Amino acid sequence: MEEIRIEENGKLGPINAALIPRYAGAGTYARLPRLDQVEKADIKIVGVPFDTGVSYRPGARFGSTHVRESSRLIRPYNPAVDISPFALSQVADAGDMAVNPFNINEAIEAIEHNALELTEDGASLVTIGGDHTIALPLLRAASQRAGGPVALLHFDAHLDTWDTYFGAEYTHGTPFRRAVEEGILDTEAISHVGTRGPLYGKKDLEDDKRFGFGIVTSSDVYYQGVREIVDKLRDRIGNRPLYISVDIDVLDPAHAPGTGTPEAGGITSRELLEILRGLRGMNIVGADIVEVAPAYDHAEITGVAASHVTYDLISLISDLRHGKGMK
Numbered sequence: 001m002e003e004i005r006i007e008e009n010g011k012l013g014p015i016n017a018a019l020i021p022r023y024a025g026a027g028t029y030a031r032l033p034r035l036d037q038v039e040k041a042d043i044k045i046v047g048v049p050f051d052t053g054v055s056y057r058p059g060a061r062f063g064s065t066h067v068r069e070s071s072r073l074i075r076p077y078n079p080a081v082d083i084s085p086f087a088l089s090q091v092a093d094a095g096d097m098a099v100n101p102f103n104i105n106e107a108i109e110a111i112e113h114n115a116l117e118l119t120e121d122g123a124s125l126v127t128i129g130g131d132h133t134i135a136l137p138l139l140r141a142a143s144q145r146a147g148g149p150v151a152l153l154h155f156d157a158h159l160d161t162w163d164t165y166f167g168a169e170y171t172h173g174t175p176f177r178r179a180v181e182e183g184i185l186d187t188e189a190i191s192h193v194g195t196r197g198p199l200y201g202k203k204d205l206e207d208d209k210r211f212g213f214g215i216v217t218s219s220d221v222y223y224q225g226v227r228e229i230v231d232k233l234r235d236r237i238g239n240r241p242l243y244i245s246v247d248i249d250v251l252d253p254a255h256a257p258g259t260g261t262p263e264a265g266g267i268t269s270r271e272l273l274e275i276l277r278g279l280r281g282m283n284i285v286g287a288d289i290v291e292v293a294p295a296y297d298h299a300e301i302t303g304v305a306a307s308h309v310t311y312d313l314i315s316l317i318s319d320l321r322h323g324k325g326m327k
């Protein structure tokens with residue numbers, strides 16, 4: 001099958017859905033070109049099929065493929081922010097990292113190494129799939145590239161600042177505690193958004209606060225609304241290099257059933273997308289979308305949500321790199 005692509009502004013875009021049905025052919029994210037099909041990519045999408053760090057339902061290793069499959073309907077113009085992200089910047093799918101499913105330490109090292117390699121040419125990295133363990137090596141790479149600690153916006157039902165599980169330090173419930181310990185986060189500007197649900201004890205919150213985290217709970221989003229929250233986050237973070245980590249379980253299980261540790265009372269996909277759009281112009285240096293576990297998904301509900309979150313993140317980064325970067 002000959003690929004017929006949309007080309008705009010000298011950028012190779014998605015396969016043209018008016019000429020080749022969008023359900024045909026092998027899936028890349030948004031039917032964008034593979035990395036080897038472009039000369040240079042400004043933004044690279046990469047999958048991390050890894051879920052050895054999970055504490056409950058497994059399956060996020062299949063998340064990368066599922067997000068790609070659920071992204072076939074994405075169109076090239078994003079009216080919510082008036083941006084054609086694939087025409088402003090060259091965006092390409094870098095495929096999946098090959099990571100060891102039997103050795104977490106080795107996997108973490110490989111992810112860091114791969115992320116550094118993919119960003120060596122100055123490209124921005126957006127990661128799809130995997131469990132939340134992978135945020136640690138991705139943050140290590142991001143802070144190395146930024147030349148120091150980075151700010152963090154962490155969208156999640158969970159704090160993920162717990163200490164250990166079964167004595168294990170590197171799990172999907174612990175990446176941000178490790179990141180604080182390693183000094184790769186700018187603790188003046190780190191915040192969870194969307195947290196809720198039962199904890200092990202009050203100490204979880206005390207520890208989290210001691211590490212420097214601000215918290216915008218799921219209830220805060222409900223009572224305060226998107227605008228007020230966006231303003232607060234922008235104030236707190238300013239122009240610092242900012243990494244955004246989105247655990248899809250930040251969404252209510254009604255909006256994202258396909259995930260490993262679901263919690264009732266979450267935000268809607270509209271709220272999440274609106275908060276992200278409010279971050280326009282901020283100095284985003286990398287992002288991940290994790291914890292998509294397709295075995296528990298129905299009708300691609302979770303996959304579609306994750307693929308649209310990815311699209312809005314790409315829109316922000318593309319705008320930042322080549323657009324007006326305006327709020």
Ligand SMILES: N=C(N)NCCCC(=O)O
Binds near residue numbers: 056172260261291
């Ligand atoms: N979904 C993420 N990242 N973390 C959940 C950890 C839940 C727990 O077992 O306590």
Ligand SMILES: [Zn+2]
Binds near residue numbers: 250
């Ligand atoms: Zn979570």
Ligand SMILES: [Zn+2]
Binds near residue numbers: 160
């Ligand atoms: Zn998480």
